Amino acid sequence: MRDSPPKAGHVRVRGAREHNLKNVDLDIPRDALVVFTGVSGSGKSSLAFGTLYAEAQRRYLESVSPYARRLFHQMPVPEVDDIDGLPPAVALQQQRGTPTTRSSVGSVSTLSNSLRMLYSRAGDYPSGQELLYAESFSPNTAEGACPQCSGLGRVYDATEASMVPDDSLTIRERAVAAWPPAWHGQNLRDILVTMGYDVDTPWRDLPKKDRDWILFTDETPTVPVYAGLTPAETRRALKRKETPSYQGTFSGARRYVLQTFANTESASMKKRVARYMVSTECPLCQGRRLRREALSVTFAGMDIMTLSRVPLERLAALLRPYADGTAPKGKARADKHPEQLIVTQRIAADLCARLDTMLALGLGYLALERSTPTLSPGELQRLRLATQVRSNLFGVV
């Protein structure tokens, strides 16, 4: 078998020894759907990814400049004697990777980039407004993000109800549940004792002024702390100017929660303080994540965030008339230069072609803004496949 001539229309693999492959020879038909099956550990992935894809990538990278090569995640050179008839290959790994919460259907498919280009170059601007660059239509850039919510669409805050879940408790009984645990929490309590706050009355019976200061102040006073003394003993010690246990610095509960959430490196701390926060729709952008100027630009009568939330099927239907030049040249479009209409048509046609691939893969019910961590593994796989197959390459494995 080893010396037989290559069969036409086949990929011929000889002596594959990657990982647990035991010197495997095989001929794989091209232009066909081929499935490798076998028990776990039999070498399916070693053959598909570790050998065929790795070799195709190695050959491709040999043809590009050393500079460009560095930009690729290079796979190790496969353990194989010889591979004939190997076309360029595309691989979709199975693992989910670690998509960030900001990764979306639009960003993974890069359709959002084109849509931002469309708004930048062909959107309807309110009179007097300067043209915006494409980045200004992205909530993930400083130019685009709503200044109040940093492009998240929601604002997070700590309220009395969120930080004091049980207001029948006293401060000593840890009414302020959002306070740090253990010693740090006791320290804050002892500071309040020094400052004359009542830590033995149920929270709900304290004056509102005191409750507000304890939770919301941005002041950080440093005071002497007498650890282990009762409030009465503390008052006496202060009057006699006794040497304190230490000097303690107070921090308001909201300040502690928000700063810890923003700055901690510890995932468990972040999770803990998040329990004491509430999120509401951003009042400035109404959850649309962008600056006002970007949201004032429309296409087909919609701002970019609204358009990013319609199902892909409807998005394709909306763009189609612009792609084939049959869109009504309405009032807002009457004053456009012919060049601008050409740009509109070109971008819309590109978007439609790529959307068609996604519709063909049954993804028409998704919207561009849908975040990828909420997709099923199968949906994510199809999405990545749609992104790869739109390249106009022939004969790709």
Ligand SMILES: [Zn+2]
């Ligand atoms: Zn906002």
